[in-house]
Amino acid sequence: DVQLVESGGGSVQAGGSLTLSCAASGDTSSYCLGWFRQAPGKERERVADFEGDGTTNYAASVKGRFTISQDVAKNGLYLQMNDLVPEDTAMYICAARRCWDPWTRESHYGRGTQVTVS
Numbered sequence: 001d002v003q004l005v006e007s008g009g010g011s012v013q014a015g016g017s018l019t020l021s022c023a024a025s026g027d028t029s030s031y032c033l034g035w036f037r038q039a040p041g042k043e044r045e046r047v048a049d050f051e052g053d054g055t056t057n058y059a060a061s062v063k064g065r066f067t068i069s070q071d072v073a074k075n076g077l078y079l080q081m082n083d084l085v086p087e088d089t090a091m092y093i094c095a096a097r098r099c100w101d102p103w104t105r106e107s108h109y110g111r112g113t114q115v116t117v118s
Contacts, residue, residue: 009113
């Protein structure tokens with residue numbers, strides 16, 4: 001089974017930067033990884049993810065400010081976040097899905113790391 005553990009969250013002033021990390025364990029060779037976020041009282045939102053061919057997708061609200069990357073050898077997933085704004089405040093959640101499946105509730109999700117922008 002795939003397990004995901006996030007780190008790197010914290011509090012930052014508007015305009016600042018943070019880099020989130022996700023350590024994946026288990027056989028992730030057939031999985032596509034991504035980042036979601038959820039703010040209090042709001043739906044979970046897909047922030048950025050990888051497709052099976054390595055292409056990336058970004059939510060419109062973060063495009064140009066956030067960069068997703070991965071280190072396949074280390075089973076690591078990262079999210080570089082620049083020019084943060086208060087609206088980016090949320091729990092950031094690392095996720096994995098079989099690359100041939102869509103994102104669903106049955107995809108794998110970590111517990112999240114909190115990002116607060118003031």
